[in-house]
Amino acid sequence: MQILVDRGKCQGYGNCVVAEPRVFDLDEDGIVKVLDDAPADELRDQVKYAVLDCPARALDLEG
Numbered sequence: 001m002q003i004l005v006d007r008g009k010c011q012g013y014g015n016c017v018v019a020e021p022r023v024f025d026l027d028e029d030g031i032v033k034v035l036d037d038a039p040a041d042e043l044r045d046q047v048k049y050a051v052l053d054c055p056a057r058a059l060d061l062e063g
Contacts, residue, residue, distance in 0.1 A: 001044060002062045003034050003051075009058035016059060019050035032058060 003023070012030035016023075023043060027033045039047055051059040 001039065001047065003037065003039075003047065004060040004062055005032055005034060006058045006060075007031050009056045011056040011058075013055055015053045015055065016050040019053055020046040023047055024050060 010032045012026060012032075014026055016032055017025055020039075020043060023034065023036045023039050023046075025033050025035055036043075048061065051061055
């Protein structure tokens with residue numbers, strides 16, 4: 001599973017950080033950054049939820 005981020009779409013809502021703070025954070029500009037490009041399988045469900053919960057649709061999954 002690879003996390004894809006469209007930083008141009010990110011509005012800094014932080015839903016992804018709330019859903020899985022071990023994988024997502026916001027940078028100093030309030031834009032999403034991925035802390036773990038290859039999260040463990042045990043985080044798969046939380047990461048999928050974070051992607052689906054993004055109101056700006058700035059996140060996607062590949063693989």
